[in-house]
Amino acid sequence: MKRWFGAFCVLLFLSSLTFAQGGVKKTRLPPRYYGKVVIHNYSVQARLAPVGFDHWLHRSKFTCRLCHVDLGFAMSANATDIKAADNMNGDYCGACHNGKSKFDDKKIFPACAQQPVAAEQQKTCERCHSEGKGITPSEDFSTFVATFPKKRFGNGIDWIEGESMGLLKLVDSLDGVNSKSKLFKNPGDSIITPQVKGMPDIIFSHDKHGVWNGCELCHPEVFPSVEKGKAAVYSMNEIFEGKYCGACHGKVAFPMVECQRCHAKPVASN
Template identity: 25%
Template sequence: MKKEFLPVAVAILAGSFLLVSHASATSATEEYDEDAFGPQDPIIWDEPAKASFDHKIHTDDYGLECDSCHEDVFAMEQGIAPESGNFTMAAMAEGQFCGACHDGDTAFASNTNCIACHAVPEDPIVWTKPVKAVVFYHKAHTEDYGLDCDSCHDEAFAMKAGAAENAPDFTMKALYKGKYCGACHDGETAFASNTLCNTCHIGKKGYDRMMGVEPHAEKKGTHGGH
């Protein structure tokens, strides 16, 4: 009699061990299946502008197979497309990269709905060259004044914080001639660039105040940058 108990007990023990190890295996691995849907975290590029791509939306929601993009349209590795030096809206308009589908036919065209792929920057853009400091708020211009992204990008400004200040003509003279902010701040579309100086110029004091609040102050080397 005792002999029959042992195998049962072993079986129960083995069974519960299997159950336990099975349970811990599923909770230790992700509920999200990367083989089926691609990487869970969105792919984010900083070059040449800021943009993002979500695998799950394309695979799980819209039912695309991996090979509809890999390897013909994109390498299965992040950061390869920017290395081509040709990861641009112009290339997409010609059917490359996202434009292989985002052509207004298979999916919405890449020259529309900029916000879907490029988020509106939340933080103010602050320039410190040639003078400290001038501030620009996306939110005011897009939400409050209803401007489209392409009213500034790419003609008046590159989609890259800090790009304009590397140009030698990022000056009041250029603004007065209708470049940069002066494309609108001409006294007609928006208040003229030779008025209300302090609306754009927050000065050193305003800059210090802003950087006290902002986490990513661009101090050289020291304790600004986490």
């Protein structure tokens, strides 16, 4: 059974590296670029390079819930209509990038400035509007991940284990912008039985996901609530299309080619 499961994962991995949806050839990105988003809604009009947003850098400091729930960032690239005026008003990036907020006792640089931009401000603009300009990042990915437990895919590290080891100190609240979310009782681990015979059950940890997402990032938009006593049905095709688990996994969280990280419950031998 282990041999069958291993062969299945290898085939899934090879097919996912070769072709994306629609038969487009995919290239496996270096770990530091995994999860990177290029934001270009208004950059061209402002005669600026697109913004190169590194998820690894921001998720090393903040929870996903803080940005995608409290600050209102959409879950799809370029779906948030961010303007410079919004940032200068303290919204979106400007909630932290305001020249006043601190992380590890260091001030976070301001996100935007009024046009035309003064010469001394241009370098600050390029810290975000850096795509295609060959600008050296302010923080080095290799140095950051050096002490983290390693994994094969995605960013090449185990974020969950790193957080449990105390390597991360995640910020989950900002003064004046937090949503008044209802406290939920953690239901603990859930066991999800696959429809494919012989495939190990999924062990879904609400604890591990809750650290990053809270409850409201996933429910009810990503995972609609179901009636008590009724089982929700998810398909791998839907997940690969970006629904359910695929809203994060394969984009920022580790990709679905690491089957055993979800399908973790041993299959009973006959």
